[in-house]
Amino acid sequence: xxxxxxxxxxxxxxxxxxxxxxxxxxxxxxxxxxxxxxxxxxxxxxxxxxxxxxxxxxxxxxxxxxxxxxxxxxxxxxxxxxxxxxxxxxxxxxxxxxxxxxxxxxxxxxxxxxxxxxxxxxxxxxxxxxxxxxxxxxxxxxxxxxxxxxxxxxxxxxxxxxxxxxxxxxxxxxxxxxxxxxxxxxxxxxxxxxxxxxxxxxxxxxxxxxxxxxxxxxxxxxxxxxxxxxxxxxxxxxxxxxxxxxxxxxxxxxxxxxxxxxxxxxxxxxxxxxxxxxxxxxxxxxxxxxxxxxxxxxxxxxxxxxxxxxxxxxxxxxxxxxxxxxxxxxxxxxxxxxxxxxxxxxxxxxxxxxxxxxxxxxxxxxxxxxxx
Amino acid sequence: xxxxxxxxxxxxxxxxxxxxxxxxxxxxxxxxxxxxxxxxxxxxxxxxxxxxxxxxxxxxxxxxxxxxxxxxxxxxxxxxxxxxxxxxxxxxxxxxxxxxxxxxxxxxxxxxxxxxxxxxxxxxxxxxxxxxxxxxxxxxxxxxxxxxxxxxxxxxxxxxxxxxxxxxxxxxxxxxxxxxxxxxxxxxxxxxxxxxxxxxxxxxxxxxxxxxxxxxxxxxxxxxxxxxxxxxxxxxxxxxxxxxxxxxxxxxxxxxxxxxxxxxxxxxxxxxxxxxxxxxxxxxxxxxxxxxxxxxxxxxxxxxxxxxxxxxxxxxxxxxxxxxxxxxxxxxxxxxxxxxxxxxxxxxxxxxxxxxxxxxxxxxxxxxxxxx
Numbered sequence: 001x002x003x004x005x006x007x008x009x010x011x012x013x014x015x016x017x018x019x020x021x022x023x024x025x026x027x028x029x030x031x032x033x034x035x036x037x038x039x040x041x042x043x044x045x046x047x048x049x050x051x052x053x054x055x056x057x058x059x060x061x062x063x064x065x066x067x068x069x070x071x072x073x074x075x076x077x078x079x080x081x082x083x084x085x086x087x088x089x090x091x092x093x094x095x096x097x098x099x100x101x102x103x104x105x106x107x108x109x110x111x112x113x114x115x116x117x118x119x120x121x122x123x124x125x126x127x128x129x130x131x132x133x134x135x136x137x138x139x140x141x142x143x144x145x146x147x148x149x150x151x152x153x154x155x156x157x158x159x160x161x162x163x164x165x166x167x168x169x170x171x172x173x174x175x176x177x178x179x180x181x182x183x184x185x186x187x188x189x190x191x192x193x194x195x196x197x198x199x200x201x202x203x204x205x206x207x208x209x210x211x212x213x214x215x216x217x218x219x220x221x222x223x224x225x226x227x228x229x230x231x232x233x234x235x236x237x238x239x240x241x242x243x244x245x246x247x248x249x250x251x252x253x254x255x256x257x258x259x260x261x262x263x264x265x266x267x268x269x270x271x272x273x274x275x276x277x278x279x280x281x282x283x284x285x286x287x288x289x290x291x292x293x294x295x296x297x298x299x300x301x302x303x304x305x306x307x308x309x310x311x312x313x314x315x316x317x318x319x320x321x322x323x324x325x326x327x328x329x330x331x332x333x334x335x336x337x338x339x340x341x342x343x344x345x346x347x348x349x350x351x352x353x354x355x356x357x358x359x360x361x362x363x364x365x366x367x368x369x370x371x372x
Numbered sequence: 373x374x375x376x377x378x379x380x381x382x383x384x385x386x387x388x389x390x391x392x393x394x395x396x397x398x399x400x401x402x403x404x405x406x407x408x409x410x411x412x413x414x415x416x417x418x419x420x421x422x423x424x425x426x427x428x429x430x431x432x433x434x435x436x437x438x439x440x441x442x443x444x445x446x447x448x449x450x451x452x453x454x455x456x457x458x459x460x461x462x463x464x465x466x467x468x469x470x471x472x473x474x475x476x477x478x479x480x481x482x483x484x485x486x487x488x489x490x491x492x493x494x495x496x497x498x499x500x501x502x503x504x505x506x507x508x509x510x511x512x513x514x515x516x517x518x519x520x521x522x523x524x525x526x527x528x529x530x531x532x533x534x535x536x537x538x539x540x541x542x543x544x545x546x547x548x549x550x551x552x553x554x555x556x557x558x559x560x561x562x563x564x565x566x567x568x569x570x571x572x573x574x575x576x577x578x579x580x581x582x583x584x585x586x587x588x589x590x591x592x593x594x595x596x597x598x599x600x601x602x603x604x605x606x607x608x609x610x611x612x613x614x615x616x617x618x619x620x621x622x623x624x625x626x627x628x629x630x631x632x633x634x635x636x637x638x639x640x641x642x643x644x645x646x647x648x649x650x651x652x653x654x655x656x657x658x659x660x661x662x663x664x665x666x667x668x669x670x671x672x673x674x675x676x677x678x679x680x681x682x683x684x685x686x687x688x689x690x691x692x693x694x695x696x697x698x699x700x701x702x703x704x705x706x707x708x709x710x711x712x713x714x715x716x717x718x719x720x721x722x723x724x725x726x727x728x729x730x731x732x733x734x735x736x737x738x739x740x741x742x743x744x
Contacts, residue, residue, distance in 0.1 A: 011698075013700065014700060014702040017702070022714060048427055053422065053425055053436070053438055055445055057442070057473050060473075060474075061476075062473070062476050064436050064447060066425055066427060068434070070429070073427055073434045075449070077469065077471075077478065081475050081476050084475050084707060085707045085708055087475055088707055089475050089476075089477060089707055090701065090704075090710060091707070093478070099434060101429050101434070102429075102431060103451070103453055104432055104434050104451020104465055105451075106465070106467065113710070114713065114714075117710055117711075146707070149710075150711065180712070327385045327387055328385065328386060329461075329465045329467075330386040330389070330390060330462075331386070332462075335457045335460055335461055335462045335518070336463075336518055336545055337552070338462060338485070339518075339521035339522065339552050340552070341390050342486075
């Protein structure tokens with residue numbers, strides 16, 4: 001029999017992730033995740049991809065988003081419930097796992113609520129860097145909820161946006177966003193309508209939560225050369241753009257099979273032309289072709305972005321010594337003898353305090369290995 | 373704004389589950405899960421069902437198995453890697469989650485490795501109670517790995533099996549099984565071939581791990597009236613029965629769309645007749661029709677069984693005061709202000725000891741609510 005091997009699962013709780021982002025810095029995290037996303041998108045064909053599995057109810061959606069390459073399997077659990085604030089809960093909550101493809105052992109369990117906001121902003125900014133007009137400085141930010149600060153900072157850092165025009169149907173959301181962004185080097189303008197916010201903007205980011213076929217942006221608002229970063233049209237029956245906006249634009253998506261079902265392009269015929277963004281990164285397809293072109297990044301969120309975010313957070317946690325371990329898999333002396341775990345007193349009969357101490361030792365061991 | 377509400381996630385680690393099963397008793401757990409499976413199968417149409425999402429590699433498979441009714445969403449992560457024992461790891465490792473459909477909040481994170489063995493045995497025994505000949509006393513158990521003890525006990529308790537004939541290509545596996553079952557009221561016979569084990573048996577259970585189109589059972593071994601509980605043919609390219617066995621039998625499955633892809637019936641034409649087992653429970657379809665009929669339960673494992681197991685383990689953990697809580701979701705004073713968690717020192721600046729104490733209080737609160 002081989003030496004006994006216990007599959008250690010590193011655990012990053014929500015408080016751990018808050019500590020990690022504070023210590024690493026939010027801008028550094030967004031940039032780091034963007035770099036990973038770019039790297040992974042450039043090896044697109046290495047991944048076993050599928051559209052996410054969605055479970056819809058009248059009030060929201062719960063999704064599982066798996067993806068794998070030859071060495072790692074990743075998945076994210078994520079919900080979208082626009083009415084959650086009435087229960088004091090976030091609209092979007094998420095967590096995820098990295099596992100070894102070779103054995104199936106889970107290696108990382110991590111919060112992904114904060115991380116999803118970071119990776120979505122990173123993805124948006126990465127796309128805008130390729131698709132927005134060079135020298136874009138102003139952005140309309142429509143929808144000023146939980147994700148809006150992350151979008152603002154990502155566009156400030158990655159694209160050079162300096163002026164933000166804020167609009168939300170709830171003026172308190174805009175006030176919250178403005179307060180959070182104070183002193184961060186952005187000129188802010190509170191607007192009273194989408195049209196006012198969009199007028200003259202180089203970039204328009206829509207990140208609204210309502211699960212409806214909304215028409216946040218109509219064709220009359222669109223100006224030549226605009227880049228539209230449409231983040232909030234991301235499940236069947238949930239769109240943000242009037243179809244005329246799509247008709248007048250060059251449209252980029254993450255993973256076409258999923259975007260046809262979930263994106264703003266769900267409104268369009270199945271042969272409506274779109275470009276998968278990885279092809280722009282790879283240089284096999286053109287991004288923006290001229291200054292007057294209207295570009296749309298019809299973003300729904302794809303599992304590969306979470307794979308990139310999970311690996312970034314795993315490595316950053318190891319670097320900073322943040323995180324714990326969890327025993328998701330039973331230990332037994334003989335892996336063919338699962339029944340034996342019910343009998344092996346020594347392995348599990350330890351007092352809680354001793355078990356906690358053993359966990360701590362395991363956690364330190366994991367960190368040493370991870371940073372070695 | 374509504375009162376702040378923190379989504380508490382109960383956590384049952386692998387050691388917690390070992391404690392739970394020891395205290396409740398393995399037989400009681402199998403019986404309890406079987407009861408839940410029966411209850412849930414009887415409201416089949418309440419569930420949003422889908423075939424599981426499988427990610428195959430050369431050495432194994434990793435699967436996500438989601439299901440939901442109007443109130444709860446459940447999923448299981450599970451792998452199958454027949455060569456894992458060479459790494460000192462179990463062939464099958466699993467964990468799962470229960471979440472509120474109304475908000476998407478994760479409510480339970482639980483190990484499911486031990487639990488999967490329990491629920492698979494419970495499902496097998498539940499099916500055999502309806503499909504095996506009344507008075508069945510002898511069972512051949514082909515494949516004596518991690519799941520075999522659980523199958524043996526489930527059939528002892530639920531079906532009245534008293535005699536077991538054991539066979540495995542690895543005689544050490546059979547020896548391990550025999551040792552584990554000593555003193556548990558079963559007459560054991562170690563056999564040197566499948567044919568020897570099967571001859572004269574009332575029930576044949578195959579629970580082998582190899583990911584091949586194996587022919588563990590061939591038509592010549594099958595006797596009138598046998599019930600075949602085929603557990604180990606559960607993914608594309610992984611079967612246990614010769615197609616002649618299926619042709620000569622009445623075949624029952626869990627969820628037809630999944631079984632057509634994964635079950636032993638993957639070898640048969642798409643119109644090969646099968647009965648979904650829930651219909652037998654509901655009384656809308658016949659189970660065994662006469663004593664000489666050969667019945668096959670072509671089991672692959674369905675998400676609804678894990679839903680049943682997760683809810684049973686959640687309730688039993690609450691009853692016994694076992695388990696902890698994890699903070700998978702960030703706390704913020706305003707759910708629309710995710711960015712605020714990076715600023716709110718008081719919420720996360722507490723020392724680890726104080727945080728641990730807060731967790732413990734939350735865990736107790738959860739238990740009180742769960743048992744109320």
